[in-house]
Amino acid sequence: MTITDVDLDAPIRIAQDGLEHALTLFARMALIREFEQRVNRLFLQGRVPGTIHLSHGQEACAVGGTASLRPTDWATLTHRGHGQALAKGVSARSLMAELFARETGCCRGMGGSLHVGDWAVGALPAIGIVGASIPISAGLAFAASHQGEDRVVVCFTGDGAMTEGDAHEGFNLATLWRLPVVYVCENNLYSISTRVDRQARVTSVAERVRAYDLPAETVDGNDVLAVDEAVSRAVARARAGDGPSLVECLTYRQGGHKRDDPATYRPREEVARWLARDPVVRMRRAIEAAGMTAEVEQAMTDATAAIDDAVAFAEASPPATGRLP
Amino acid sequence: MTTVIEALRGALVGEMDRDPRVFVMGEDIGIGGSFHLTIGLLDRFGPERVRDTPVSEAGFVGLATGAAIGGMRPVVDFQYGDFLLCAADQVIQQACKLAFMSGGQVQVPLVLHAPTGASGRGAQHANSIENLFFGVPGLTVGVPSTPYDAKGMMITAIRHNEPVLICSHKHLYGTEGRNVEASAIGDVPEEPYSIEIGKAAIRRPGRDLTIVAALLMTHRAMQAAEELAREGIEVEVVDLRWLSPLDTGTVVDSVRRTSRALIVQEGSPMGWSGTVAAAIADGALDALDAPVRRLTGPNTPIPFAPHLEAEVVPTVDRIVAEARRLVRGS
Numbered sequence: 001m002t003i004t005d006v007d008l009d010a011p012i013r014i015a016q017d018g019l020e021h022a023l024t025l026f027a028r029m030a031l032i033r034e035f036e037q038r039v040n041r042l043f044l045q046g047r048v049p050g051t052i053h054l055s056h057g058q059e060a061c062a063v064g065g066t067a068s069l070r071p072t073d074w075a076t077l078t079h080r081g082h083g084q085a086l087a088k089g090v091s092a093r094s095l096m097a098e099l100f101a102r103e104t105g106c107c108r109g110m111g112g113s114l115h116v117g118d119w120a121v122g123a124l125p126a127i128g129i130v131g132a133s134i135p136i137s138a139g140l141a142f143a144a145s146h147q148g149e150d151r152v153v154v155c156f157t158g159d160g161a162m163t164e165g166d167a168h169e170g171f172n173l174a175t176l177w178r179l180p181v182v183y184v185c186e187n188n189l190y191s192i193s194t195r196v197d198r199q200a201r202v203t204s205v206a207e208r209v210r211a212y213d214l215p216a217e218t219v220d221g222n223d224v225l226a227v228d229e230a231v232s233r234a235v236a237r238a239r240a241g242d243g244p245s246l247v248e249c250l251t252y253r254q255g256g257h258k259r260d261d262p263a264t265y266r267p268r269e270e271v272a273r274w275l276a277r278d279p280v281v282r283m284r285r286a287i288e289a290a291g292m293t294a295e296v297e298q299a300m301t302d303a304t305a306a307i308d309d310a311v312a313f314a315e316a317s318p319p320a321t322g323r324l325p
Numbered sequence: 326m327t328t329v330i331e332a333l334r335g336a337l338v339g340e341m342d343r344d345p346r347v348f349v350m351g352e353d354i355g356i357g358g359s360f361h362l363t364i365g366l367l368d369r370f371g372p373e374r375v376r377d378t379p380v381s382e383a384g385f386v387g388l389a390t391g392a393a394i395g396g397m398r399p400v401v402d403f404q405y406g407d408f409l410l411c412a413a414d415q416v417i418q419q420a421c422k423l424a425f426m427s428g429g430q431v432q433v434p435l436v437l438h439a440p441t442g443a444s445g446r447g448a449q450h451a452n453s454i455e456n457l458f459f460g461v462p463g464l465t466v467g468v469p470s471t472p473y474d475a476k477g478m479m480i481t482a483i484r485h486n487e488p489v490l491i492c493s494h495k496h497l498y499g500t501e502g503r504n505v506e507a508s509a510i511g512d513v514p515e516e517p518y519s520i521e522i523g524k525a526a527i528r529r530p531g532r533d534l535t536i537v538a539a540l541l542m543t544h545r546a547m548q549a550a551e552e553l554a555r556e557g558i559e560v561e562v563v564d565l566r567w568l569s570p571l572d573t574g575t576v577v578d579s580v581r582r583t584s585r586a587l588i589v590q591e592g593s594p595m596g597w598s599g600t601v602a603a604a605i606a607d608g609a610l611d612a613l614d615a616p617v618r619r620l621t622g623p624n625t626p627i628p629f630a631p632h633l634e635a636e637v638v639p640t641v642d643r644i645v646a647e648a649r650r651l652v653r654g655s
Contacts, residue, residue, distance in 0.1 A: 074395075108428030115426045124394065125427035132419050135384045139391020146348075146373070147396055166415065169384025176379065324429035 005218070006250055008277055012223050012286040019290055025067055025224045026283045027299040029059040032083040033280050034303040035092060038311065039082065039099060043259055047315075048099050052113045055083040057222075057254030058186055060279035062087040064227025064249070065154055065184040068235045069122075074140050075154045076133045077126035078186070079114050080253075084156045089121035096310035102317035109320025131164025133157060134183065138170050141179035141244070152238045153181040154231070160191030162205050171212045171246075178243035182234040183214075185248045186221060192257045193265040206248045214246050221249025222279035252277070327513040328499030330361055332472035333438070333491075336479035337362070337400060339517050341370055344398060347483055350376035350385055351402035359404040360440050360498055382411035386437070390420040393435045398483060406439030406454030406492055420488045421463030435488045436479075442541055442591055443627045443638050444495040451627035451634075453592030455492040455539070459568035460600070465489040465522055466569040470497065470543040472513045474566055477520035485522065494540040508544050525572035527579065531561035533652050534585040537576055537601050539565045542589040542639060549644035558652050568597045576601055577608035584614040585651045589639050590621045615651045620644060 014022045036056040042048045055062065062083035066075060069088070077084040085095055090106055098105030099113055106118045107125050117125030124140070127133040137155030144151035161167050162185065174181050185205050189196050196203045206216035215237070219226045227249050234245035252274035256263040263271075287296050327335070341347045348370075349363055355377045357364030367375045378385040382403070389399035403409060409416060420433050443451040459466045467482060467489060469475040475493060482489035497509040528543065529550055538546040543564040550560035561579050565572060580586045586605050590598035598619045605617050622637040649655070 105428070107426060107430065110428040111426045117427065117430075119427065119430040125423065125430060127419065127423075129414060129418055132387060132414060135381075135387025135415070136391040136394075136419060138384075139388035139393070140395045141391070142388060143392040143395025143397045146392070147346075166383045166387060169379075169381035170387060172379060173381060173384050173388055324425070 006220055008220050008222065008250060010220070012225060012282050014225065014286050014290055018225070019287070019292065022225065022283070022287055023292060023295055023299065025063050025228065026287055026296065027302065028063045028087055029224060029280050029283060030299050030303040031092065031306060032059045032062060032086050034307045035082060035086060035095070038307045042311070049101055050112050051258050052099070053080040053258050054255050055080045057274070057278065058188060058251045059083050060224035060227055060283070061184060061186040061221050061249040061251055064224040065156060065231050067228045068232035069152065069154060071122060073152045073154065074122045074124060074144070076124045076137045076140070076156060077117055078133070078156050078158060079126060079128045079130070080158070081116055081126035081156070082113070085116045085118070085123050085126070088123040090116065090118040090123050092306050092310035093313040094118060097314040097317050100314040100317070101320050102314055103320050104313070104317040105320065108324070110322070110324070130158065130161035131166040134161065134167040134170030135173060137181050137183070138174040138179050141174070141181040142177065145180055150239055151180070152235050154235070155181055155183050157183055157185050159185065159187040159189065159196055159199065159205060162208065163199055171209055171214055174244040175212045175214050178241070180238035180241070181244045182231060182238055183244065183246040184231060185246055186251055187248050188251050188253045190253065190266065192261070204248070206246060209246050214244060216246040216248060218248040218250065221251030222277045222282065224279060224283055326510050327472045328510055329469065329472050329475045329493055330498040332476040332513045333479050333493060334362055334364070335513065336476045336483070338366065338369070340480060340483045341374060346396065346398045347400065348374040348376065348397060349400040349402060350378050350389060352378055352380055352404050354402050358402050360495065362402050362438065382408050383415050386412040386415040387419065389435055390415060390423070390433055393433045394423065394431045398434050400436040400438065400483060403437065403439045405450045406441040407450055407452045409437065409439055409454055409458065416458070416464070416488070417461050421461055424487065425463060432486045433488050434486045436482045437488070437490045439490060439492050440495050441492040442494045442496060443634050445629070445631055445634065447629040448626035453596070455490070455568055456590070456592045456596030458490055459597045461569070463488065464569060465567065467491045467567050468539040469493060469566065470540050470564055471509065472511045474520055474526070476513050477518050478566065480517050481519040481522060484519070492540070496541050497544070508547060520566065523567050523570040523572055525566055525575040526564045527575065528562040528564050529560065531559035531583060533559045533583055534587060534648055535561045535563060535576070535579040535583045536587045536589060536644070536648065537563045537565065538589045539568065540591065542591055545639065545641045545644055546589055548641045549648060552641070552645050553648055556649070558648065560648060571597065571600060571604070573601070573604035573608065577604060580605050580609040581612040584612055586617045587644070587647055587651055588617070588619045589644055590619065591638055592622050593624045594619065594621045595624070596621070618647055618651055620647050
């Protein structure tokens with residue numbers, strides 16, 4: 001299956017016995033959306049230092065990419081990693097405090113937006129150099145399997161990393177040694193301003209990595225259930241000792257690459273088409289169609305409250321001391 | 326009597342026996358690697374713990390970094406230190422920073438072993454790679470010049486909880502049929518022992534001049550010191566053993582006693598020798614009777630022709646001449 005074979009406008013279908021699960025995933029996406037929108041505002045108000053790479057629009061990849069993981073499983077995150085961190089279980093408080101450069105931040109203010117993570121919940125502080133995490137994740141998986149653990153590693157990555165040498169070396173090692181790692185590639189079609197068809201002749205990431213005998217499938221990355229199903233299959237394979245896989249999630253950044261990028265390099269019609277495929281809105285509609293309007297409202301109210309609390313916590317926290325344990 | 330490479334191997338075998346988390350990986354290590362570090366290890370420990378890799382330096386350093394975070398203690402053997410450059414991001418940006426930028430949440434107990442130095446192989450297998458990596462934050466760099474240090478420093482490196490690069494010099498291996506300094510063969514205790522990180526060794530006491538060196542240059546400095554002694558010049562030789570962290574205390578104390586300093590570094594002028602000179606300027610300027618001198622190679626790649634290579638690597642004769650100039654003024 002290639003990029004063009006995926007129907008990105010099909011309505012999300014929730015199985016009758018899957019409503020509760022769907023609502024759980026929706027709540028996580030709503031939390032990420034609220035987090036990113038709030039961070040954006042705080043940043044524009046000058047209350048958050050540094051730079052930020054927001055992930056709104058890609059929430060389904062983060063949530064679907066982690067939904068089948070156990071707390072003991074590991075994940076590696078990208079520079080656009082706030083959502084991935086929240087999805088893996090990093091607390092909104094410690095995440096927000098990290099962005100505020102506070103001692104209570106998940107990395108004690110030493111990492112910042114580009115390196116968020118909490119190893120206590122299996123989220124390795126994010127690796128900000130694209131491609132580098134492909135072999136590192138293979139190494140985490142190596143450690144797990146070598147030590148007889150049935151841990152699985154999910155490595156979040158993106159289309160931009162797929163032209164890095166490290167990525168190809170890592171894919172080769174992961175398949176060669178049949179390591180329990182699942183690569184979740186958020187293909188948001190642009191590496192900053194460079195569209196996938198200007199990055200490689202073969203635009204399908206899945207097609208490219210199959211050359212390494214890496215099982216790969218391409219899914220609608222704005223359908224959290226589709227991502228979850230594909231990643232669940234890959235995680236099950238990895239846990240059973242059947243080696244690594246890659247799930248290519250077709251998705252879209254709703255904003256620019258980073259804070260000062262207006263993203264005018266993307267055609268307006270394309271942006272409009274993708275905004276209509278908003279992963280949070282689509283899931284909300286699907287759940288509401290199943291009659292759970294009140295639960296959806298509640299999830300969104302809870303998300304707002306959680307982020308209010310996270311901001312208050314961060315602002316009340318002392319600045320980073322620079323002292324490491 | 327043991328060679329440096331045998332001593333390194335002894336350390337590796339001992340640590341692999343002691344700690345099941347220790348494993349070694351690299352290109353062609355099943356047949357011993359390019360300089361026989363791992364010879365015999367495959368038979369002893371099996372392919373799970375002695376991992377031949379594809380030609381993928383960035384890939385396997387990255388993998389080792391992940392494995393280290395995940396609870397293993399990898400030792401990565403490079404065929405040549407030059408190939409570290411293929412993995413520069415994985416070493417400098419990943420392995421050496423992940424503990425720091427995570428706020429201390431993870432540890433990266435990773436050992437990189439790299440053969441270094443010019444040895445008749447032309448420009449691309451001759452970098453003094455320690456000069457490029459000595460200033461990398463988060464990386465401990467060890468440069469053992471004797472079998473005793475090689476074993477102790479490798480054991481120290483494997484037990485350390487942060488990344489360590491051990492550079493050993495190709496001319497100090499004592500591999501049969503290859504050039505070797507006779508002084509690089511020595512006795513090594515059977516039992517394990519550590520060499521404190523960041524502690525230099527005074528190889529020879531002297532009152533007239535301090536020569537600061539590492540690796541092969543330590544041996545050349547010792548030979549130069551013997552020649553100079555016959556002329557009545559008493560040289561103190563400081564073997565740094567570790568470039569990061571640098572034992573500037575031992576260097577400064579020595580120079581304060583001798584009042585003169587010559588720093589001998591293989592490779593281009595860029596490197597640790599400048600940092601040592603700055604430390605001397607900082608801590609011993611008032612005690613100096615002569616300018617601080619550095620003897621290094623020129624700022625060029627290493628040529629193949631053996632007689633031309635010899636011109637760019639400091640020799641005993643040139644060390645003697647520089648020392649004489651510093652002490653006698655001519």
